[in-house]
Amino acid sequence: MPSFTVPPVVLFVVLHILASPATACTEQEKHNLLRFLAGLSRDGGLATSWRDNSTNCCKWEGVVCNEDEAVTEVSLGSKGLEGCISPSLANLTSLLHVNLSYNPFSGGLLPELMSSGSIIILDVSFNQLNGPLPDLPYLVTTNRPLQVLNISSNQFSSKFPSATWKVMKNLIALNASNNSFTGNIPSSLCLGSPYLVLLDLCYNQLSGNIPTALGDCSKLKVLKVGHNNLSGTLPVEIFHAASLEYLSFPNNGLQGELDGAHIVRRSNIRTLDLGGNHISGKIPESIGQLTRLEELHLGNNNMSGELPSTLSNCKNLKTIDLKLNDFSGDLGKVNFATLQNLKSLDLIKNNLNGIVPESIYSCSNLTALRLSGNHFHGEISLRIGNLKHLSFLSLVRNSFTNITKTLHALESCRNISILLIGRNFMNEAMPQDEIIDGFQNLQFLSMCQCSLTGRIPAWLSKLTSLKILLLSNNQLTGPMPSWINSLNHLFRLDVSNNSLTGEIPVTLMQMPLLKSDKTGMYLDPSLIDLGLLIYGVAPTQLQYHIGSASAKELNLGKNNFTGMIPREIGQLKALLYMNLSSNNFYGEIPQSICNLTNLQRLDLSNNHLTGAIPAALENLHFLSQFNISNNNLEGPIPTRGQLSTFQNSSFGGNPKLCGSVLINHCGSVEAAPIYITSAKEYIDKVIFVIAFCVFFWVAVLYDQLVLFKYFG
Template identity: 40%
Template sequence: MPNHPVPYRVLLFICFISSFLSTNHACNKMDHDSLQSSFDTPSPLNWSSSDCCHWEGITCDENGRVTSLLLPSKGLKGGISPSLGNLTHLSHVNLSQNQLSGPLGTGLFLSMNHLEILDLSYNHLSGELPLSIPSIYIRVVNLSSNQFNGTTSSSFLQHASNLSSLNISNNLITGQIPSTICLSSSLVKLLDFSNNDFSGTVPLGLGNCSKLEVFRAGFNSLSGTLPSDLYNAFTLQEISLPSNMLFGSISDSIVNLSNLTILEIFFNQLTGTLPSHIGKLSKLKLMLLHFNKLQGFLPPSLMSCTNLVELNLAFNHLEGNISALDFSKLGQLTKLDFASNHFTGVLPTSLYSCKSLRALRLSYNDLEGQIQPEILSLESLSFLSLSSNRLTNITGAIKILMDFKILGVVILAQNFLGEHLPDGDAKIGSEFQNLRVFGMSNCQLTGQIPIWLSNLKKLEALDLSTNRLTGLIPGWLGTLPSLFFICLNNNSLSGEFPKELGSLLALQSPQAAREGHGYFELPLYTQRTNASVTSLQYNYLSNLPRAIYIRNNSLSGNIPTEIGHLQLLHELDLSANNLVGNIPDQMSNLTNLERLDLSRNHLSGGIPESLSNLHFLASFSVAYNNLQGQIPSGTQLQGFNGTAFEGNPGLCGPPLSNHCQQMNGSNVTKSIEDGHEIGNGIQWFISAALGFVVGFWGVCGPLVLSNSWRIAYFQFLSNVKDRFLGQ
């Protein structure tokens, strides 16, 4: 048929073109060999074919030269071989999210003159940064989240005239932040130097970054003031400089940065007042300036920042009548933290217009008045802290707050002074169904532990310390399935330690311990007693210690043996009570215990040798009891200071100075406690017991520390207030 020759010729042409393309895409032999030896350990990739242009993650040009090496999250291990530098046509390299380690070879990138994108982030690479990346085409350099150290060379990106993004955050880099980057390239949009150990000042020259949108250098050791030319980088959208040592004021010129959406300079030493026209930053979403030394009144224009989502000015020296501020325009606000300032007035009614508000903290100010029913307009509220003000009418407050549907954290400490804690309305507990944290410490409240708490099945942390509560500790506390933190210190509670507390499921079952928790909308803080700066910060509820504190009450009777069921307990403080009887052997089952204080009671008998099984114990005291016998020898108990045992005339042996009685002048000593014989000629020594100390606040992985280090560690923590829920 006459039409047959046409498709036949087409078929021949297609075959010819395919053959031509295949031939011209064959991998260059030098590139093939270089790729095969690019990683020190065998690659988990299937690179078995002869043509490397068909290998996973590899792209070649029309001449068979490798142009792209894109292998993120492929499980690559070991070092990067210098042979990678032979791939002279590479333009894109992405080896992020692997387990590569070791240094980068000297001159690794010197021959990569076409390199545009280099991403080695989230590996374990170490050593110094490359001396130079000479490619004039380089646009993106991401070496973040490794272990690079040393300083940044002046030639590092000297020729990077097209650079738009540099991220070397989360490393160990020292020295000063390079100031010439924007002189090399006017296209820079992102600079991230955060989480290193940079010192010196915030570099001058940022004003030359005419396209800079993001500047991050937080969590370093920078000092000095904010450079004036920073306010000339008109395209800036984010300034992030938290946790440095910056001082001075925020210039009024900051209003020039009309595109700014994130301003976070918390944990510094900034002074002065907020710029009076800060409201011109209409795009601002995050303003995080907590933990500085800002002072004065809040400018009314601040309430014109109508796009604010988070506003945190806590722990400054700000003042003024908070009632005069109009929050009604901040309809997108989700978190507001004004804690630890000098604000006065009552809770502003305009605040209740912020329908998106999830977290509100106004603690440690000088507010007064009562909690009004209008607060229920904040239907999304899950975190409320109004501690250390002068609020009144606790009964009204609780009856109002119980109508919140999702409220999970309520901290009202140091208010309602001397009032009576409502305890007769069982309906309260039936409404507070999502309450996980309840803190009412330091209120001098009277009454008893209220029965409505027994209905709070999601309650995980309870702090009623430093009040004037009387009566018994109710056994029904042991029925709350999620409760793992109980603080009842400094009350007038009496009766026995309830054996029902030995049934606390969250202190017994690892599975129950993993349930619940979650993060705090705003972190909880504890402060040292002798300083104004914070020592500990809790971002997650699970970071709180698993603890029972009942110090300084009037408990009597024996310590129940059921306490040995609480195997997940980290801290137990029953000091300054009237407990009698022996220390139960079952306490040796509390193998996660880090702190045990039984001092200032009327305990008798000996110290059980089984307590030597408490290998994580960092603080221990049985001082001022009626204990007798030899302190168990050859255990970590003897590594504690003698003050842990003082006030027990019948105790003997190291670390106390009084020796145990000798038997009939023979060469043995007799333990008054249990009759064990120990050779008199054997010199006693303090063992340097080593243990795997579990990170007390969620630190991943065991650390090997000597007992003396663990004691020193706890002595540091002992300077911290034991009111964990005060903020």
């Protein structure tokens, strides 16, 4: 996002203020500043600072004076000041610059400040100011000198004023984003403020159509009104704004098609962001005339057709976001080799087909490439190794083949942090090649839903930066490798729905980030700025924002694991989700599971577990999902704590369990004890029976011989 540059006249004034020598301020100036201080409920230590220089307020923290001993600037951003903003600041008749941003000020924004006869810069952003914005024309009749007004990230509500701007002839920048303003965008904005350069109304509740009068803002460079409730079409008149460089209306309810004939009138436009609307039709061929275009965001609309080959003419493009549309055809019609500045290409969930064009591998500055959810096929070219800056690659849900070649090709992408290649390479063998290398920076690897065969490969143990490993929904066999604990940064492991066998290795209980609440488990924060969704990494097709898919998880469900659940599992105290369902585990639920007090989901269903439910499971206060159905558990269900909140489906299929949520209620009289014969006791009884039978028949035979001797 381009930053807004304050016009030279404003910079001159600010620099002149900063360069002015500090002298002693007047008593009247000091009095007004002290009234401001008195209105604070918490001063963040400001009173101490001011008191130490009580004779000269020009030396007070955050206060600047000019050579005439008049206060020209009050800059107290991020000082922890609380309370209401006193109107006494407006009595400082030479005050030019007020910065009270990043404080928890409350109350309203006083009209005295907005109607000041001297203030040219007023910044109260990132506070807790609320109520309506003053409607100045009812209070003042002459034009105000205010040039920069930043009221963003507060709690202002009610209808966004329209008459106020009629007396703001000098306004250059207005930022009212991230509030709760309602109503329409005032059509009088440009008429009242003809010098307006920046207008930011994002993240409010504005509705109605986009006023055509915005096209009269001849000086307007940055127009941002995303994340509101606007409707109608994007008026062609808006492209009459001769200086427009940044046009952003994402996540509204805009409809219609893009008018290529009018868009090209603004050949100096650098950012076009209309994503998250209901725009239909094709991308016009004339888009190639926007040769200065750097960011194109048309994702999450209803657009269709082939991508125009003229897109290749936009040689300054850094971001192309066309995700979640219905674009079709061969991507090769666009010559990406001309887009040497391209950093992010997002085409997820369209209907594009063919092979990945070789020209993409010429975009040497590409950082993020997402081709998921299309109909691409064939093999990934070895030339993908040319993308030395690639950090994010998602190929999910296509028809790519030759997974071994793909991984070898990606070895040269040394900066890759997130690699999502699931729903491809169907029924191929999991590469066991020991020479696969080069993924030292890989943090997130997903190879789900490929029906891959073979074992969990040893080369994964080399991925020392790995934090998330998803191998679910394949046909992997063999045991869980004992080297798993060597992945010191791993906090999410999902190998569910495979055919893995053997017992759970104790080394799995020694994974550092699952044992402690140690921070630093999140993905590379630099990737969050890409604004990308991790789509299709799980069977449920959940969508995760990078950075939010950070729940500590162990999922071994739907395999053929056997043995007893190790008591060492209680060491994984940081787990939020544990799934051991649909295996062949037997024995009792280990008491140590009760140590996993952070658990939100626990699934032990469809095993052969026996014994009673540990009463201490009641202490898992964060459990929102719990399932121990279809085992051989017995005894009463604990009636207190978190377990009492779950339905019978969490406990069904255990004939010997009883409780109020089951058909089998526990009687008021203590049930007769159920004796379980151990193997040793059983063998002893069998030996006794056999010995008794042998003795009996020997005795009978002896009797018969005696009788035969004497009576035969």
